Amino acid sequence: MRNRLCLATPVMLLALFGGQVMAADYTVLVNKMTFGPLPSELHVGDTITWKNADIFRHSATATDKSFDVDLPAKQDVVMPLNEAGEWDFVCKFHPGMTGTLVVLP
Numbered sequence: 001m002r003n004r005l006c007l008a009t010p011v012m013l014l015a016l017f018g019g020q021v022m023a024a025d026y027t028v029l030v031n032k033m034t035f036g037p038l039p040s041e042l043h044v045g046d047t048i049t050w051k052n053a054d055i056f057r058h059s060a061t062a063t064d065k066s067f068d069v070d071l072p073a074k075q076d077v078v079m080p081l082n083e084a085g086e087w088d089f090v091c092k093f094h095p096g097m098t099g100t101l102v103v104l105p
């Protein structure tokens with residue numbers, strides 16, 4: 001029992017604090033025609049759940065067209081982060097809605 005604990009602890013710590021070891025899901029609230037704050041520590045393998053609380057359809061569309069996520073009214077849409085990079089994005093229906101997505105390796 002004691003040996004098993006000694007082995008398990010470093011693995012658990014790595015999983016908890018390694019950042020890149022465990023994928024995480026982050027929720028970004030889209031509300032009142034605004035994208036909520038994006039997490040600062042997004043990594044490849046994580047997912048974003050866009051939660052559109054508005055009665056309007058929105059989108060999260062990269063200005064370089066790398067991604068284009070449709071966000072129907074009152075729905076959640078999951079977006080996997082498959083690539084590291086930095087993208088400015090906009091709602092294609094409401095060009096005043098903007099944000100920047102930064103994904104670390």
Ligand SMILES: [Cu+2]
Pocket residue numbers: 056057058059091092093094097
């Ligand atoms: Cu919109």
